[in-house]
């Protein structure tokens with residue numbers, strides 16, 4: 001079944017044709033009308049109630065056709081300005097939060113997520129090593145004054161998760177006027193230090209978009225991670241993160257639960273955040289999530305949760321045909337580049353679908369154990385590009 005994704009126009013998206021989401025939507029859907037002024041932030045593929053995909057042929061929604069929900073939600077993101085700093089609750093917390101405050105926490109599910117960069121990609125992920133945070137606080141005196149001698153002394157005496165938590169809690173509970181003053185003082189008197197720490201550009205950008213927001217000061221606590229295309233990060237439950245810039249493919253458990261901590265005009269649930277977030281620190285170099293290489297054409301990103309995995313297929317044009325082994329779970333394919341003919345089994349017999357950039361296809365359970373990506377016979381002179389697609393599926397790769 002060919003699908004149409006659901007486009008979300010959040011403010012932080014890239015605008016007009018500069019957005020990868022808009023480009024893919026145009027390629028996918030002849031009825032899509034581009035507005036150059038409008039941000040195109042996300043394309044959702046799946047059965048989540050807030051943006052369910054539509055079957056092209058019949059106009060029915062995917063959840064109605066499948067009569068069930070997929071365990072994952074698949075997305076393409078195109079980011080122009082920072083998303084909020086956030087964590088996602090674990091399953092127990094999500095159930096309790098949804099029960100107690102269903103207006104804020106809309107579903108009872110956890111939301112581990114995986115982001116694979118399509119362009120150079122910038123994100124904040126997890127806390128820096130405690131000693132690095134200590135050095136930052138020492139170097140940027142307005143921050144040290146804001147946090148106060150008691151917490152700063154403790155960080156000096158024992159730079160560990162507990163003292164990081166104490167300092168971060170002090171920061172998060174400081175009132176807005178003092179936060180704004182601190183950011184202004186750093187912007188005015190610490191240009192040189194920001195530059196030598198590689199933070200000048202990102203500090204300037206986020207404080208321009210979110211003036212006076214406590215999230216700006218989180219730059220001194222969190223790891224700034226730069227991904228190259230194909231590199232990935234995995235965010236488990238309660239790992240603090242914010243995507244700042246770039247395009248990515250993202251897959252997550254089917255949920256929309258977010259506890260926010262900054263860089264947002266939305267509600268910040270500071271108490272819940274401090275209760276949930278993991279203060280364990282790690283060096284940014286150890287944040288990359290490494291896929292498993294099946295062969296030269298295929299690699300699989302296998303997170304430590306059952307809800308989802310992502311298969312990256314990249315086929316050289318010289319290859320006449322590539323057969324991908326799959327298991328009997330409903331999967332969603334999005335094509336980013338090149339063209340191929342997809343041959344697969346369905347409950348109505350064998351089927352062929354022409355794939356081009358922007359194609360989104362639901363691969364049914366009947367397609368197992370294998371689908372074929374064949375070279376389109378009539379276009380051997382057009383295609384000297386690799387074929388590139390991503391497939392989201394249930395995590396049957398996981399070793400129990």
Ligand SMILES: [Zn+2]
Nearest residue numbers: 086088113241
């Ligand atoms: Zn997130």
